[in-house]
Amino acid sequence: MEIGTLDAETVITGLGTIGPCGHGREPLAAALVAGKAVVAEVNRGAGLHREGGARLAALVGERDVSRWVAPADARRMSFPSKLAVAAARMALAEAGIDVTEAGGPRTGVYLSTTFGTSLFTERLLRQILLEGAEAAQPFYFSECVANAPAAQLAIAIGARGPNVTLTQRESGPLLAVARGAQAVREGCVDRAFAGTVEELTPLLHALLDRFGALARADGALAEMPRPFDRRRDGFLAGEGATLLVLEREDAARARGARVLARVGWSGAAFDATASVSDWGDGQAPLAAALRAGLDLVPDGAAGVAAIVSGASGTRRGDRLEARVLRAAWGEIPLPPVLVPKAVVGEYGGGILTSGLLALEGAPFGPTPGFAEPDPEVGVAPHAGGALQIPSRVLLTGLASGGAAGWLVLERVS
Amino acid sequence: MPGADPGPVRARAVAVTGLGAVSPLGWGLGSLWDGLRSGRTAIGRFDRFDHSGHRTHIAAQVDLAAEPARLRGKPLRLSLADRFAVAAAREAVAQATIDVDRCRERTGVYFGTSTGGMLETEAYLEALFTAMSGRGRPPAASLLASQQNNGPGDAVARDLGIGGPVQTVSAACASGAMAIGDAVRAVRRGEVDVAIAGGSDSLCRLTYAGFNALRAVDERPCRPFRGNRAGLSLGEGAGALILEPLGRVLARGARPLALATGEAASCDAHHMTSPHPEGFGAAEAIRGALADARLDPSEIDFVNAHGTGTPLNDAAECMALVTVFGDRAPDLPVTSTKALVGHLLGSAGALEAVATILCLLNREVHPMPDDGASDPGIRLRLVLGRPLRLARARHALSTSLAFGGANAALVFTRHGDRNPGR
Numbered sequence: 012m013e014i015g016t017l018d019a020e021t022v023i024t025g026l027g028t029i030g031p032c033g034h035g036r037e038p039l040a041a042a043l044v045a046g047k048a049v050v051a052e053v054n055r056g057a058g059l060h061r062e063g064g065a066r067l068a069a070l071v072g073e074r075d076v077s078r079w080v081a082p083a084d085a086r087r088m089s090f091p092s093k094l095a096v097a098a099a100r101m102a103l104a105e106a107g108i109d110v111t112e113a114g115g116p117r118t119g120v121y122l123s124t125t126f127g128t129s130l131f132t133e134r135l136l137r138q139i140l141l142e143g144a145e146a147a148q149p150f151y152f153s154e155c156v157a158n159a160p161a162a163q164l165a166i167a168i169g170a171r172g173p174n175v176t177l178t179q180r181e182s183g184p185l186l187a188v189a190r191g192a193q194a195v196r197e198g199c200v201d202r203a204f205a206g207t208v209e210e211l212t213p214l215l216h217a218l219l220d221r222f223g224a225l226a227r228a229d230g231a232l233a234e235m236p237r238p239f240d241r242r243r244d245g246f247l248a249g250e251g252a253t254l255l256v257l258e259r260e261d262a263a264r265a266r267g268a269r270v271l272a273r274v275g276w277s278g279a280a281f282d283a284t285a286s287v288s289d290w291g292d293g294q295a296p297l298a299a300a301l302r303a304g305l306d307l308v309p310d311g312a313a314g315v316a317a318i319v320s321g322a323s324g325t326r327r328g329d330r331l332e333a334r335v336l337r338a339a340w341g342e343i344p345l346p347p348v349l350v351p352k353a354v355v356g357e358y359g360g361g362i363l364t365s366g367l368l369a370l371e372g373a374p375f376g377p378t379p380g381f382a383e384p385d386p387e388v389g390v391a392p393h394a395g396g397a398l399q400i401p402s403r404v405l406l407t408g409l410a411s412g413g414a415a416g417w418l419v420l421e422r423v424s
Numbered sequence: 425m426p427g428a429d430p431g432p433v434r435a436r437a438v439a440v441t442g443l444g445a446v447s448p449l450g451w452g453l454g455s456l457w458d459g460l461r462s463g464r465t466a467i468g469r470f471d472r473f474d475h476s477g478h479r480t481h482i483a484a485q486v487d488l489a490a491e492p493a494r495l496r497g498k499p500l501r502l503s504l505a506d507r508f509a510v511a512a513a514r515e516a517v518a519q520a521t522i523d524v525d526r527c528r529e530r531t532g533v534y535f536g537t538s539t540g541g542m543l544e545t546e547a548y549l550e551a552l553f554t555a556m557s558g559r560g561r562p563p564a565a566s567l568l569a570s571q572q573n574n575g576p577g578d579a580v581a582r583d584l585g586i587g588g589p590v591q592t593v594s595a596a597c598a599s600g601a602m603a604i605g606d607a608v609r610a611v612r613r614g615e616v617d618v619a620i621a622g623g624s625d626s627l628c629r630l631t632y633a634g635f636n637a638l639r640a641v642d643e644r645p646c647r648p649f650r651g652n653r654a655g656l657s658l659g660e661g662a663g664a665l666i667l668e669p670l671g672r673v674l675a676r677g678a679r680p681l682a683l684a685t686g687e688a689a690s691c692d693a694h695h696m697t698s699p700h701p702e703g704f705g706a707a708e709a710i711r712g713a714l715a716d717a718r719l720d721p722s723e724i725d726f727v728n729a730h731g732t733g734t735p736l737n738d739a740a741e742c743m744a745l746v747t748v749f750g751d752r753a754p755d756l757p758v759t760s761t762k763a764l765v766g767h768l769l770g771s772a773g774a775l776e777a778v779a780t781i782l783c784l785l786n787r788e789v790h791p792m793p794d795d796g797a798s799d800p801g802i803r804l805r806l807v808l809g810r811p812l813r814l815a816r817a818r819h820a821l822s823t824s825l826a827f828g829g830a831n832a833a834l835v836f837t838r839h840g841d842r843n844p845g846r
Contacts, residue, residue, distance in 0.1 A: 139629050155634070279589035282587075286501070
């Protein structure tokens with residue numbers, strides 16, 4: 012009987028990502044350097060959108076994942092499930108682990124999603140609501156549960172350890188990685204797939220827009236997210252998947268794996284002043300929680316060389332993010348604040364991938380949409396130019412509704 | 425060691441100090457326990473939505489007219505599942521005699537749900553689709569309640585002013601049990617001093633139509649493990665537990681209701697809707713929870729099984745129990761709360777954890793209706809018709825098996841019946 016050593020370090024040895032920029036980290040890195048939002052026109056043909064509403068989203072253009080998922084398997088999957096399986100296999104390839112050896116009872120899956128399998132859920136609901144109850148197709152039902160992508164991943168890989176799906180909006184991706192890292196650290200599993208998957212449909216886009224959540228054109232102002240900018244009015248909805256392979260550092264080194272990062276401190280808190288669908292103004296307790304966590308990091312806040320912020324261009328969300336960061340850092344100047352959602356839109360995979368890219372020393376271009384500082388915010392995102400290769404980055408995820416998650420990734424020499 | 429093994433984080437014993445429940449048997453623990461003891465099912469005709477187009481017409485619904493008055497002022501942006509969650513959490517907090525104001529930042533919320541506010545989303549989308557077809561105006565977006573799955577947990581945190589971690593698990597029918605397992609770990613690790621754990625789900629058209637499409641819904645109230653079982657019955661409600669380090673509980677002079685001694689999860693990795701026919705994954709989760717509790721299978725006194733009433737689930741779960749408990753399985757008392765309240769989906773594991781603890785506290789296993797013939801393939805000691813008195817009951821197991829093959833198992837122990845330091 013093998014039981015893991017308590018508090019063994021957890022490292023990331025593989026990254027798989029499919030998103031609006033394409034397959035793999037390279038196209039995303041190129042987009043971040045270019046500093047231009049990756050947008051596509053959303054299909055508004057169904058008439059679900061309101062007049063003058065948002066038209067753009069960061070959509071996965073390259074939807075063929077047959078390199079990673081055989082068509083015979085893919086036909087039993089929703090698009091998010093295909094993305095999750097493809098990203099997991101991509102991550103395995105980078106980790107140097109044969110897919111036939113990746114599963115087993117000591118492999119766990121820790122995935123987050125906000126909206127789950129949106130298209131299949133919509134199709135099923137249309138059948139039920141418009142065609143009659145008995146029109147419901149079983150296939151749509153089994154794939155519309157939030158844990159369908161995690162389950163399909165487990166079936167594809169043979170991962171028989173814990174299979175956990177978290178649904179905590181924008182904080183979910185960081186919570187999922189933290190949860191997976193914890194499971195590895197505590198010896199529950201030897202290996203974990205952790206990450207996030209989202210699917211954006213025209214209906215979901217229309218609903219988000221009707222809720223007033225999305226950036227939209229306003230007179231001379233083009234439709235784009237403007238994180239931390241005075242004129243920001245909403246986020247750019249996005250979709251995609253990012254999966255990480257997590258394992259114990261000693262085990263990774265023993266098999267000669269290339270270590271991408273070590274998972275450091277993670278934390279979570281809640282802002283009870285938030286409304287159901289917006290951010291609150293309870294920065295003090297959130298900042299206290301973040302500060303307490305940073306005190307556990309070597310050199311404290313000063314030891315964090317870059318922040319990969321979850322700011323997305325929302326009025327209250329960005330303001331809260333800025334206030335929490337400023338309060339947590341106190342007298343210490345904030346390190347460069349990178350804002351990948353300005354480029355790849357609102358889906359957690361962009362944050363996770365960008366965190367690893369930052370640690371690798373990848374260059375980040377200017378933050379698109381930021382031109383006019385907001386005195387109420389007081390944080391200016393990275394303006395482009397060279398970054399020191401950081402030894403430690405903080406990823407942030409403040410969710411509408413009140414939840415908050417943070418994750419520190421460390422460079423391993 | 426299988427992946428279901430919980431690992432070595434067992435430094436702190438975890439006490440359950442409060443329970444809360446909203447179920448088709450009523451609002452609150454008293455209604456739940458009285459109903460469970462009675463062995464009479466709450467599954468029957470229901471009117472939560474129009475189900476005339478379906479081939480089945482029964483479910484177990486919560487009586488909204490009996491909702492505590494203090495909650496009625498809050499439904500505007502709360503889904504029904506949110507309201508269930510808040511009511512159960514408030515009851516649990518009250519029983520635990522916790523002053524949340526004094527430990528906001530050290531209190532976390534760990535909740536599970538399968539569909540969150542889907543019932544309200546359906547109403548909104550129906551109105552939207554109708555408007556799109558030229559009949560009427562689009563509904564106001566503000567009518568969408570907290571439609572996402574994080575709704576119930578967030579609602580609890582918001583209602584109580586919680587400042588610690590908030591995490592929602594959506595692993596279909598294992599959500600509630602997994603959320604409790606995560607809460608147990610958070611308390612053990614010292615991440616929080618108080619964890620509010622549970623689950624909540626409401627009936628909705630999507631799950632009712634979906635399970636009917638799978639032909640998994642019985643036309644009669646479900647009969648778990650019985651020879652004439654023909655499917656599940658859907659239900660709704662919430663269960664909530666307050667978890668704290670035992671040392672903290674004793675220091676503040678509170679009374680532990682039980683100890684949460686074991687938790688583990690696993691996955692069949694077999695099929696999206698069918699369990700592994702030999703219950704392989706479920707057995708892994710049960711073994712893991714027992715190992716976490718440092719218990720031998722022989723020490724478990726009764727099982728609150730997942731027991732949905734579908735032919736495949738019950739057969740697979742029986743196989744899992746036989747695999748773990750061996751020759752003792754035919755003598756091991758087994759009950760299924762779903763026979764009385766239906767399948768609460770993401771909330772099932774939470775309400776069944778509450779039921780399990782109530783059974784331990786009262787040293788009595790609640791019965792299932794004695795309806796139908798026995799199944800010769802089910803070699804378990806089913807508790808039927810009347811409560812089973814177990815004067816020496818100390819340890820109980822609760823299992824949850826979900827879509828996608830996700831499994832979770834929890835072990836609870838009467839406080840005072842074992843070395844609390846274990």
